[in-house]
Amino acid sequence: MFSGLLISALGATMDVAMSISSAMKEICDQNPAISRSELMRAGMRVGRDMMGTDSNTLILAFAGSSVSMLVLDYAYNLPFLQVVNSNNIGIAIMQGLSGSFGIVLSVPATVVLAACIYQAEKRA
Numbered sequence: 001m002f003s004g005l006l007i008s009a010l011g012a013t014m015d016v017a018m019s020i021s022s023a024m025k026e027i028c029d030q031n032p033a034i035s036r037s038e039l040m041r042a043g044m045r046v047g048r049d050m051m052g053t054d055s056n057t058l059i060l061a062f063a064g065s066s067v068s069m070l071v072l073d074y075a076y077n078l079p080f081l082q083v084v085n086s087n088n089i090g091i092a093i094m095q096g097l098s099g100s101f102g103i104v105l106s107v108p109a110t111v112v113l114a115a116c117i118y119q120a121e122k123r124a
Contacts, residue, residue: 001091008095009102012058016103017110020047024111028118040115047107058099066092 024043028034034042069088083089 004091005094005098008058008062009098012054012099013102013106016047016050016054017106019050020107020110021114024114025118028122032122036115036119039118040111043111043114044107047111051103051107054103055100058103059096062092062095062099 020043023046024039027042028039066088069086070083073083073086
């Protein structure tokens, strides 16, 4: 179960990290005189926009994948408490949360690393 959670979080984290770093590279290329702090602020603005949309996308994707099981539970007339306490619901919630945590934690790490790397490239 842990490996499934890790894999589901890694896809979104890689997507966010790549998008932020490519946006920061473009900003750095367009404005070579930009300071490291200005570049980091620009990267954080891009990252904040991506955090909200990608977290919602993840949560909705995992919720959508468990709809078929909810319909099956409804067809079998299972009690509400049994449906809510089922493994499928718990796994979908954990996948959504772990993916969201991965996105939220990867934004500042990506911004700091990209700013350091791109500023070092300018000096070389």
